[in-house]
Amino acid sequence: xxxxSYVRDLLYERKWFNRTSMxxxxxxxxxxxxxxxxxxxxxxxxYYAQTAxxxxxxxxxxxxxxxxxxxxxxxxxxSFIDYHxxxxxxxxxxxxxxxxxxxxxxxGIGRESHGAVRWLRFGPIQFxxxxxxxxxxxxxxxxxxxxxxxxxxxxxxxxxxxxxIISVLVLLISDNLSTAIIIMxxxxxxxxxxxxxxxxxxxxxxxxxxxxxxxxxVFVVDQIIPASEQENFRITRIRAWLxxxxxxxxxxxxxxxxxxxxxxxxxxxxxxxxxQSLIKFRLPEPHNDYILAVVAxxxxxxxxxxxxxxxxxxxYQIYKxxxxxxxxxxxxxxxxxxxxxxxxxxxxxxxxxxxxxxxGVTLPFISSGGASVLFLMAELGLVFSVDKWSxxxxxxxxxxxxxxxxxxxxxxxxxxxxx
Numbered sequence: 001x002x003x004x005s006y007v008r009d010l011l012y013e014r015k016w017f018n019r020t021s022m023x024x025x026x027x028x029x030x031x032x033x034x035x036x037x038x039x040x041x042x043x044x045x046x047y048y049a050q051t052a053x054x055x056x057x058x059x060x061x062x063x064x065x066x067x068x069x070x071x072x073x074x075x076x077x078x079s080f081i082d083y084h085x086x087x088x089x090x091x092x093x094x095x096x097x098x099x100x101x102x103x104x105x106x107x108g109i110g111r112e113s114h115g116a117v118r119w120l121r122f123g124p125i126q127f128x129x130x131x132x133x134x135x136x137x138x139x140x141x142x143x144x145x146x147x148x149x150x151x152x153x154x155x156x157x158x159x160x161x162x163x164x165i166i167s168v169l170v171l172l173i174s175d176n177l178s179t180a181i182i183i184m185x186x187x188x189x190x191x192x193x194x195x196x197x198x199x200x201x202x203x204x205x206x207x208x209x210x211x212x213x214x215x216x217x218v219f220v221v222d223q224i225i226p227a228s229e230q231e232n233f234r235i236t237r238i239r240a241w242l243x244x245x246x247x248x249x250x251x252x253x254x255x256x257x258x259x260x261x262x263x264x265x266x267x268x269x270x271x272x273x274x275x276q277s278l279i280k281f282r283l284p285e286p287h288n289d290y291i292l293a294v295v296a297x298x299x300x301x302x303x304x305x306x307x308x309x310x311x312x313x314x315x316y317q318i319y320k321x322x323x324x325x326x327x328x329x330x331x332x333x334x335x336x337x338x339x340x341x342x343x344x345x346x347x348x349x350x351x352x353x354x355x356x357x358x359x360g361v362t363l364p365f366i367s368s369g370g371a372s373v374l375f376l377m378a379e380l381g382l383v384f385s386v387d388k389w390s391x392x393x394x395x396x397x398x399x400x401x402x403x404x405x406x407x408x409x410x411x412x413x414x415x416x417x418x419x
Contacts, residue, residue, distance in 0.1 A: 020388040022079055026317035030380060031141075032245075033310050033365040034068050041368050043296040044280045045287035049283050060368055062285055066371035071377030078381025082389055086382070087329060090143035094162060095138035100129045101169045116175040127371030130170065130179040134340055135375050137166060137183050141190050142418035148195035149328075156202050163187035178361035182343045184210065190332055190340040236355045256283055257354045260293035263351065271300030286367040292352045307366070321387040324394075330386035337379045350380055 028222075041064050046057035053059070104110035104117050111119035111126065120129050141159060148155045162188075184206075187247040192203040263279040266272065279295040280286040280385050286294055315338055322334035341364050348363040350356045362372055 018200040020392045022076070022384050023317060023321070023387050026321075026380075026384070026387070029073075029310055029314040029317060030365075033314065034072070036307060036310065037366040038065055038068065039274070040291055040295055040298075040366055041287050043275050043277065043298060044291050056198065063370065064368050064373070067373050068257050071373045074374065074380035075384065077379040078378055079384030079388060081382060083330060083333060083382050083385040084389075086139065087143060087146075090139040091139035092135040093143070097133045097140065097166050098169070100133050100136070101166065101173055104129055104173050110345060113255070115239075118174045118176055125317055127374075128369075129174065130176055131371045131375040133166065133170065133179065134182060134186070135379055137163060137218060138186060138333065138336035138340065138379065141187055142329050142336060145190060145194045145332050146327070146329040148286060150191060153202055156191045157193075159191050160184075160187055160202070160206055176360070178359040181359070182340060182361075185343045186336050186339040190336055192394075193335050194328070194332070251410065256290055257351075257358060259283055259352055260296075260352045263293040263297035267300040267303075269300050270302050271296070271298045274298050289348070289358070289362055289367060290352055291367050292348060292363055295366070296352075308345075308349075311341070311364075315342055318383055321383055321390070324390050326390045326393045330390065334383050334386050337383050340379070341376075 038061060042058065042061040045060040046245050049055045049059040050057055100120065103120055109120055110117045111121045118128050118130065119126055125323070141163070144159055144162075148158075150156055150159070163183055167183045169178050170183065171180040188203050188206055190198065230392065259279050259282050263277065266278070275298065277294045279293055279297055280288075283290055283293075292307075295307060299306075317337045318341070319332055322338060325331040325334060344361055344364050347356070347359060347361045348367075351358050351361065362369055364376055365373065
Protein backbone atom coordinates (compact mmCIF):
# COMPACT_ATOMS: atom_id res chain seq x y z
CA UNK A 1 0.00 0.00 0.00
CA UNK A 2 2.88 2.38 0.77
CA UNK A 3 4.36 1.73 -2.67
CA UNK A 4 1.02 2.44 -4.36
CA SER A 5 0.61 5.65 -2.35
CA TYR A 6 4.17 6.72 -3.19
CA VAL A 7 3.69 6.14 -6.94
CA ARG A 8 0.35 7.95 -6.86
CA ASP A 9 1.79 10.94 -5.02
CA LEU A 10 4.79 11.03 -7.36
CA LEU A 11 2.56 11.09 -10.43
CA TYR A 12 0.31 13.74 -8.93
CA GLU A 13 3.26 15.93 -7.95
CA ARG A 14 4.51 15.81 -11.54
CA LYS A 15 0.99 16.57 -12.76
CA TRP A 16 0.76 13.31 -14.66
CA PHE A 17 -2.03 12.02 -12.46
CA ASN A 18 -5.51 13.58 -12.39
CA ARG A 19 -7.78 12.72 -9.47
CA THR A 20 -10.88 14.44 -10.84
CA SER A 21 -13.84 12.06 -11.13
CA MET A 22 -14.87 10.67 -14.51
CA UNK A 23 -17.82 12.06 -16.47
CA UNK A 24 -20.60 9.84 -15.10
CA UNK A 25 -23.03 10.51 -17.96
CA UNK A 26 -20.50 9.49 -20.59
CA UNK A 27 -19.40 6.48 -18.55
CA UNK A 28 -23.01 5.32 -18.22
CA UNK A 29 -23.51 5.55 -22.00
CA UNK A 30 -20.35 3.50 -22.62
CA UNK A 31 -21.32 0.80 -20.10
CA UNK A 32 -24.84 0.52 -21.53
CA UNK A 33 -23.48 0.22 -25.07
CA UNK A 34 -21.06 -2.50 -23.93
CA UNK A 35 -23.86 -4.43 -22.21
CA UNK A 36 -26.09 -4.03 -25.27
CA UNK A 37 -23.26 -5.29 -27.46
CA UNK A 38 -22.55 -8.33 -25.30
CA UNK A 39 -26.21 -9.35 -25.29
CA UNK A 40 -26.50 -9.02 -29.06
CA UNK A 41 -23.18 -10.78 -29.74
CA UNK A 42 -24.39 -13.81 -27.79
CA UNK A 43 -27.78 -13.77 -29.50
CA UNK A 44 -26.17 -13.48 -32.95
CA UNK A 45 -23.30 -15.91 -32.46
CA UNK A 46 -24.40 -18.86 -30.32
CA TYR A 47 -25.51 -20.95 -33.32
CA TYR A 48 -22.55 -19.88 -35.47
CA ALA A 49 -20.07 -20.77 -32.70
CA GLN A 50 -21.47 -24.29 -32.43
CA THR A 51 -21.84 -25.08 -36.13
CA ALA A 52 -18.86 -23.28 -37.69
CA UNK A 53 -16.22 -23.99 -35.03
CA UNK A 54 -17.69 -26.61 -32.74
CA UNK A 55 -17.25 -24.29 -29.76
CA UNK A 56 -19.66 -23.83 -26.90
CA UNK A 57 -22.48 -21.37 -27.54
CA UNK A 58 -20.96 -18.70 -25.27
CA UNK A 59 -17.53 -18.70 -26.95
CA UNK A 60 -17.82 -15.32 -28.70
CA UNK A 61 -19.63 -13.80 -25.69
CA UNK A 62 -16.83 -14.80 -23.31
CA UNK A 63 -14.16 -13.65 -25.74
CA UNK A 64 -15.79 -10.24 -26.21
CA UNK A 65 -16.50 -9.85 -22.47
CA UNK A 66 -12.82 -10.43 -21.76
CA UNK A 67 -11.79 -7.62 -24.08
CA UNK A 68 -14.56 -5.31 -22.85
CA UNK A 69 -13.40 -5.77 -19.24
CA UNK A 70 -9.77 -5.18 -20.24
CA UNK A 71 -10.80 -2.17 -22.32
CA UNK A 72 -12.73 -0.59 -19.43
CA UNK A 73 -9.69 -0.95 -17.17
CA UNK A 74 -7.45 0.54 -19.88
CA UNK A 75 -9.90 3.42 -20.38
CA UNK A 76 -9.94 4.17 -16.63
CA UNK A 77 -6.13 4.10 -16.38
CA UNK A 78 -5.66 6.38 -19.41
CA SER A 79 -8.31 8.78 -18.08
CA PHE A 80 -6.20 9.42 -14.94
CA ILE A 81 -3.13 10.34 -16.99
CA ASP A 82 -2.95 13.94 -18.17
CA TYR A 83 -3.37 13.81 -21.95
CA HIS A 84 -0.64 16.42 -22.40
CA UNK A 85 1.86 13.67 -21.57
CA UNK A 86 1.14 12.19 -25.01
CA UNK A 87 1.69 15.44 -26.91
CA UNK A 88 5.38 14.89 -27.61
CA UNK A 89 4.76 11.33 -28.80
CA UNK A 90 1.89 12.51 -31.01
CA UNK A 91 4.35 14.16 -33.35
CA UNK A 92 5.65 10.70 -34.25
CA UNK A 93 2.17 9.17 -34.56
CA UNK A 94 2.17 9.68 -38.34
CA UNK A 95 5.31 7.55 -38.61
CA UNK A 96 3.63 4.97 -36.40
CA UNK A 97 0.60 4.84 -38.69
CA UNK A 98 2.86 4.58 -41.74
CA UNK A 99 4.86 1.76 -40.12
CA UNK A 100 1.69 -0.17 -39.24
CA UNK A 101 0.51 0.01 -42.85
CA UNK A 102 3.87 -1.09 -44.26
CA UNK A 103 4.13 -3.96 -41.76
CA UNK A 104 1.23 -5.56 -43.58
CA UNK A 105 3.66 -6.22 -46.45
CA UNK A 106 6.12 -8.09 -44.22
CA UNK A 107 5.79 -11.88 -44.58
CA GLY A 108 4.94 -13.55 -41.29
CA ILE A 109 3.60 -10.33 -39.76
CA GLY A 110 0.89 -9.34 -42.23
CA ARG A 111 -1.88 -11.95 -42.13
CA GLU A 112 -4.48 -12.55 -44.83
CA SER A 113 -8.15 -13.03 -43.98
CA HIS A 114 -11.16 -13.08 -46.30
CA GLY A 115 -8.97 -12.31 -49.29
CA ALA A 116 -7.30 -9.18 -47.84
CA VAL A 117 -4.17 -8.60 -45.75
CA ARG A 118 -5.54 -6.55 -42.84
CA TRP A 119 -4.17 -8.29 -39.75
CA LEU A 120 -0.85 -7.91 -37.95
CA ARG A 121 0.50 -10.80 -35.91
CA PHE A 122 3.29 -10.62 -33.33
CA GLY A 123 3.57 -14.06 -31.76
CA PRO A 124 0.29 -14.80 -29.96
CA ILE A 125 -0.98 -11.22 -30.43
CA GLN A 126 -3.07 -10.55 -33.54
CA PHE A 127 -5.11 -7.46 -34.39
CA UNK A 128 -6.40 -5.46 -37.34
CA UNK A 129 -3.92 -2.73 -38.31
CA UNK A 130 -6.79 -0.33 -39.00
CA UNK A 131 -7.62 0.11 -35.29
CA UNK A 132 -4.28 1.52 -34.05
CA UNK A 133 -3.89 3.45 -37.32
CA UNK A 134 -7.06 5.41 -36.58
CA UNK A 135 -5.82 6.20 -33.07
CA UNK A 136 -2.42 7.28 -34.42
CA UNK A 137 -3.99 9.59 -36.98
CA UNK A 138 -6.25 11.22 -34.39
CA UNK A 139 -3.25 11.94 -32.15
CA UNK A 140 -1.09 13.13 -35.05
CA UNK A 141 -3.73 15.48 -36.45
CA UNK A 142 -4.48 16.88 -32.98
CA UNK A 143 -0.78 17.62 -32.44
CA UNK A 144 -0.24 18.98 -35.97
CA UNK A 145 -3.26 21.28 -35.80
CA UNK A 146 -2.33 22.50 -32.31
CA UNK A 147 1.22 23.38 -33.40
CA UNK A 148 0.37 24.95 -36.77
CA UNK A 149 -2.90 26.62 -35.82
CA UNK A 150 -4.45 25.87 -39.23
CA UNK A 151 -4.42 29.60 -40.03
CA UNK A 152 -3.87 29.15 -43.75
CA UNK A 153 -5.11 27.00 -46.61
CA UNK A 154 -1.54 25.75 -47.14
CA UNK A 155 -1.42 24.19 -43.66
CA UNK A 156 -4.86 22.65 -44.12
CA UNK A 157 -3.74 21.20 -47.45
CA UNK A 158 -0.67 19.64 -45.79
CA UNK A 159 -2.86 17.92 -43.18
CA UNK A 160 -5.19 16.62 -45.88
CA UNK A 161 -2.30 15.39 -48.05
CA UNK A 162 -0.63 13.53 -45.16
CA UNK A 163 -3.94 11.90 -44.21
CA UNK A 164 -4.53 11.12 -47.87
CA ILE A 165 -1.19 9.28 -48.04
CA ILE A 166 -2.17 6.99 -45.17
CA SER A 167 -5.66 6.50 -46.60
CA VAL A 168 -4.34 5.56 -50.04
CA LEU A 169 -1.78 3.15 -48.57
CA VAL A 170 -4.47 1.52 -46.41
CA LEU A 171 -6.66 1.11 -49.47
CA LEU A 172 -3.89 -0.21 -51.74
CA ILE A 173 -2.18 -2.54 -49.24
CA SER A 174 -5.08 -3.84 -47.14
CA ASP A 175 -7.94 -3.10 -49.57
CA ASN A 176 -9.77 -1.50 -46.63
CA LEU A 177 -11.97 1.20 -48.13
CA SER A 178 -13.95 1.86 -44.95
CA THR A 179 -10.85 2.73 -42.91
CA ALA A 180 -9.56 4.95 -45.73
CA ILE A 181 -12.87 6.85 -45.74
CA ILE A 182 -12.89 7.17 -41.94
CA ILE A 183 -9.32 8.54 -41.83
CA MET A 184 -10.10 11.17 -44.46
CA UNK A 185 -13.41 11.98 -42.75
CA UNK A 186 -11.65 12.55 -39.43
CA UNK A 187 -9.08 14.80 -41.10
CA UNK A 188 -11.68 16.88 -42.96
CA UNK A 189 -13.72 17.42 -39.79
CA UNK A 190 -10.71 18.36 -37.65
CA UNK A 191 -9.29 20.74 -40.25
CA UNK A 192 -12.69 22.41 -40.55
CA UNK A 193 -13.19 22.71 -36.78
CA UNK A 194 -9.69 24.14 -36.27
CA UNK A 195 -10.38 27.20 -38.42
CA UNK A 196 -13.72 27.15 -40.26
CA UNK A 197 -13.27 30.64 -41.72
CA UNK A 198 -10.08 29.67 -43.52
CA UNK A 199 -10.71 26.00 -44.20
CA UNK A 200 -14.39 25.87 -45.14
CA UNK A 201 -13.67 26.15 -48.88
CA UNK A 202 -10.97 23.51 -49.01
CA UNK A 203 -12.98 21.10 -46.81
CA UNK A 204 -16.07 21.51 -48.97
CA UNK A 205 -13.98 21.07 -52.12
CA UNK A 206 -12.32 17.90 -50.82
CA UNK A 207 -15.62 16.44 -49.62
CA UNK A 208 -17.38 17.17 -52.91
CA UNK A 209 -14.38 15.79 -54.80
CA UNK A 210 -14.41 12.52 -52.84
CA UNK A 211 -18.16 12.09 -53.26
CA UNK A 212 -17.93 12.90 -56.98
CA UNK A 213 -15.10 10.37 -57.37
CA UNK A 214 -17.14 7.68 -55.64
CA UNK A 215 -20.18 8.40 -57.78
CA UNK A 216 -17.99 8.34 -60.90
CA UNK A 217 -16.50 5.00 -59.84
CA VAL A 218 -19.97 3.52 -59.44
CA PHE A 219 -21.01 4.83 -62.86
CA VAL A 220 -17.83 3.51 -64.51
CA VAL A 221 -18.24 0.09 -62.89
CA ASP A 222 -21.87 -0.18 -63.93
CA GLN A 223 -21.78 1.30 -67.42
CA ILE A 224 -18.25 1.05 -68.81
CA ILE A 225 -16.28 -1.83 -67.30
CA PRO A 226 -17.50 -5.16 -68.72
CA ALA A 227 -18.35 -7.91 -66.24
CA SER A 228 -15.63 -10.50 -65.71
CA GLU A 229 -15.30 -13.65 -63.64
CA GLN A 230 -11.88 -12.54 -62.38
CA GLU A 231 -12.70 -8.93 -61.54
CA ASN A 232 -11.79 -7.24 -58.25
CA PHE A 233 -14.10 -8.18 -55.37
CA ARG A 234 -14.90 -4.50 -54.70
CA ILE A 235 -16.14 -4.08 -58.26
CA THR A 236 -18.26 -7.19 -57.76
CA ARG A 237 -19.70 -5.69 -54.56
CA ILE A 238 -20.68 -2.51 -56.41
CA ARG A 239 -22.36 -4.54 -59.16
CA ALA A 240 -24.17 -6.65 -56.54
CA TRP A 241 -25.35 -3.48 -54.79
CA LEU A 242 -26.66 -2.02 -58.04
CA UNK A 243 -28.25 -5.30 -59.22
CA UNK A 244 -29.10 -7.32 -56.08
CA UNK A 245 -31.65 -9.55 -57.87
CA UNK A 246 -29.26 -10.57 -60.66
CA UNK A 247 -28.79 -14.37 -60.43
CA UNK A 248 -25.04 -13.85 -60.83
CA UNK A 249 -24.87 -12.03 -57.46
CA UNK A 250 -28.04 -13.04 -55.57
CA UNK A 251 -26.49 -16.12 -53.96
CA UNK A 252 -23.08 -14.58 -53.25
CA UNK A 253 -22.16 -10.88 -52.97
CA UNK A 254 -25.78 -9.64 -52.81
CA UNK A 255 -26.88 -12.28 -50.31
CA UNK A 256 -25.92 -10.45 -47.10
CA UNK A 257 -27.45 -7.06 -48.05
CA UNK A 258 -30.65 -8.79 -49.22
CA UNK A 259 -30.93 -10.87 -46.04
CA UNK A 260 -30.34 -7.72 -43.96
CA UNK A 261 -33.24 -5.97 -45.67
CA UNK A 262 -35.48 -9.00 -45.11
CA UNK A 263 -34.51 -8.99 -41.43
CA UNK A 264 -35.26 -5.27 -41.06
CA UNK A 265 -38.68 -5.77 -42.67
CA UNK A 266 -39.45 -8.87 -40.59
CA UNK A 267 -38.56 -7.13 -37.34
CA UNK A 268 -41.29 -4.55 -37.65
CA UNK A 269 -41.82 -2.09 -34.83
CA UNK A 270 -40.90 -4.18 -31.77
CA UNK A 271 -39.16 -7.19 -33.33
CA UNK A 272 -39.60 -10.94 -33.02
CA UNK A 273 -38.02 -11.07 -29.58
CA UNK A 274 -34.50 -11.50 -28.27
CA UNK A 275 -32.90 -14.66 -29.68
CA GLN A 276 -35.64 -15.21 -32.28
CA SER A 277 -33.78 -13.91 -35.35
CA LEU A 278 -33.58 -16.11 -38.44
CA ILE A 279 -30.93 -14.09 -40.28
CA LYS A 280 -28.19 -15.37 -37.98
CA PHE A 281 -28.71 -18.86 -39.44
CA ARG A 282 -28.09 -17.56 -42.96
CA LEU A 283 -25.30 -15.02 -42.65
CA PRO A 284 -21.59 -15.85 -42.40
CA GLU A 285 -20.32 -14.34 -39.13
CA PRO A 286 -23.60 -12.60 -38.13
CA HIS A 287 -21.92 -11.17 -35.00
CA ASN A 288 -19.64 -8.87 -37.05
CA ASP A 289 -20.50 -6.30 -39.74
CA TYR A 290 -24.21 -7.15 -40.09
CA ILE A 291 -25.09 -7.46 -36.41
CA LEU A 292 -27.36 -4.41 -36.74
CA ALA A 293 -29.63 -6.54 -38.94
CA VAL A 294 -29.94 -9.03 -36.09
CA VAL A 295 -30.81 -6.15 -33.75
CA ALA A 296 -33.48 -4.93 -36.19
CA UNK A 297 -35.06 -8.38 -36.54
CA UNK A 298 -35.08 -9.25 -32.84
CA UNK A 299 -35.79 -5.83 -31.29
CA UNK A 300 -37.41 -4.04 -34.23
CA UNK A 301 -37.38 -0.34 -34.97
CA UNK A 302 -37.67 0.32 -31.24
CA UNK A 303 -34.44 -1.56 -30.49
CA UNK A 304 -32.53 0.15 -33.29
CA UNK A 305 -33.85 3.55 -32.17
CA UNK A 306 -32.76 2.80 -28.59
CA UNK A 307 -29.30 1.83 -29.80
CA UNK A 308 -29.01 4.97 -31.91
CA UNK A 309 -30.17 7.04 -28.93
CA UNK A 310 -27.30 5.59 -26.86
CA UNK A 311 -24.83 6.40 -29.63
CA UNK A 312 -26.30 9.88 -29.96
CA UNK A 313 -26.07 10.47 -26.20
CA UNK A 314 -22.44 9.31 -26.14
CA UNK A 315 -21.58 11.56 -29.09
CA TYR A 316 -23.36 14.47 -27.38
CA GLN A 317 -21.22 13.99 -24.27
CA ILE A 318 -18.03 13.87 -26.39
CA TYR A 319 -19.21 16.99 -28.25
CA LYS A 320 -19.65 18.87 -24.94
CA UNK A 321 -16.18 17.81 -23.84
CA UNK A 322 -14.72 19.09 -27.11
CA UNK A 323 -16.59 22.37 -26.68
CA UNK A 324 -15.36 22.85 -23.10
CA UNK A 325 -11.74 21.78 -23.73
CA UNK A 326 -9.27 24.36 -22.44
CA UNK A 327 -6.78 23.97 -25.29
CA UNK A 328 -6.81 23.12 -28.99
CA UNK A 329 -4.98 19.82 -28.51
CA UNK A 330 -7.68 18.47 -26.21
CA UNK A 331 -10.44 19.84 -28.43
CA UNK A 332 -8.99 18.04 -31.46
CA UNK A 333 -8.62 14.73 -29.60
CA UNK A 334 -12.27 14.78 -28.52
CA UNK A 335 -13.44 15.90 -31.97
CA UNK A 336 -11.39 13.17 -33.66
CA UNK A 337 -12.92 10.43 -31.48
CA UNK A 338 -16.35 11.95 -32.12
CA UNK A 339 -15.75 11.83 -35.88
CA UNK A 340 -14.53 8.23 -35.83
CA UNK A 341 -17.49 6.86 -33.84
CA UNK A 342 -20.03 8.91 -35.82
CA UNK A 343 -18.60 7.84 -39.18
CA UNK A 344 -18.47 4.16 -38.23
CA UNK A 345 -22.07 4.20 -36.99
CA UNK A 346 -23.30 6.02 -40.11
CA UNK A 347 -21.35 3.80 -42.53
CA UNK A 348 -22.41 0.57 -40.81
CA UNK A 349 -26.07 1.59 -40.75
CA UNK A 350 -25.86 2.65 -44.41
CA UNK A 351 -24.33 -0.71 -45.41
CA UNK A 352 -26.90 -2.77 -43.49
CA UNK A 353 -29.76 -0.77 -45.02
CA UNK A 354 -28.16 -1.06 -48.52
CA UNK A 355 -27.78 2.70 -48.95
CA UNK A 356 -24.14 2.11 -49.93
CA UNK A 357 -22.19 -0.97 -51.07
CA UNK A 358 -20.76 -3.28 -48.42
CA UNK A 359 -17.50 -1.88 -47.03
CA GLY A 360 -16.70 -4.14 -44.07
CA VAL A 361 -17.05 -1.47 -41.37
CA THR A 362 -17.96 -2.66 -37.88
CA LEU A 363 -20.48 -1.12 -35.47
CA PRO A 364 -18.63 0.29 -32.42
CA PHE A 365 -19.26 -1.58 -29.13
CA ILE A 366 -21.78 -3.90 -30.80
CA SER A 367 -19.84 -5.86 -33.44
CA SER A 368 -17.51 -8.57 -32.16
CA GLY A 369 -13.81 -7.70 -32.17
CA GLY A 370 -11.21 -7.55 -29.42
CA ALA A 371 -8.79 -5.07 -31.00
CA SER A 372 -11.65 -2.81 -32.04
CA VAL A 373 -13.02 -2.44 -28.52
CA LEU A 374 -9.57 -2.10 -26.92
CA PHE A 375 -8.39 0.76 -29.12
CA LEU A 376 -11.80 2.43 -28.95
CA MET A 377 -11.65 2.32 -25.14
CA ALA A 378 -8.14 3.81 -25.28
CA GLU A 379 -9.48 6.70 -27.37
CA LEU A 380 -12.37 7.23 -24.94
CA GLY A 381 -9.86 7.22 -22.08
CA LEU A 382 -8.14 10.16 -23.77
CA VAL A 383 -11.49 11.94 -24.05
CA PHE A 384 -12.12 11.37 -20.34
CA SER A 385 -8.66 12.81 -19.63
CA VAL A 386 -9.48 15.92 -21.67
CA ASP A 387 -12.71 16.34 -19.73
CA LYS A 388 -11.09 15.82 -16.33
CA TRP A 389 -8.27 18.28 -17.01
CA SER A 390 -10.72 20.86 -18.35
CA UNK A 391 -12.97 20.56 -15.30
CA UNK A 392 -9.96 20.71 -12.99
CA UNK A 393 -8.86 23.95 -14.63
CA UNK A 394 -12.38 25.35 -14.39
CA UNK A 395 -12.60 24.45 -10.68
CA UNK A 396 -9.20 26.05 -10.11
CA UNK A 397 -10.25 29.29 -11.84
CA UNK A 398 -13.55 29.37 -9.93
CA UNK A 399 -11.73 28.84 -6.63
CA UNK A 400 -9.19 31.53 -7.53
CA UNK A 401 -12.00 33.93 -8.40
CA UNK A 402 -13.78 33.16 -5.13
CA UNK A 403 -10.61 33.76 -3.09
CA UNK A 404 -10.03 37.04 -4.95
CA UNK A 405 -13.58 38.18 -4.19
CA UNK A 406 -13.17 37.31 -0.52
CA UNK A 407 -9.91 39.24 -0.35
CA UNK A 408 -11.57 42.28 -1.91
CA UNK A 409 -14.38 42.14 0.64
CA UNK A 410 -11.85 41.81 3.46
CA UNK A 411 -9.85 44.80 2.15
CA UNK A 412 -13.00 46.92 1.95
CA UNK A 413 -13.86 46.08 5.55
CA UNK A 414 -10.32 46.95 6.63
CA UNK A 415 -10.36 50.27 4.77
CA UNK A 416 -13.75 51.08 6.26
CA UNK A 417 -12.42 50.72 9.78
CA UNK A 418 -14.11 47.45 10.63
CA UNK A 419 -10.83 45.76 11.52
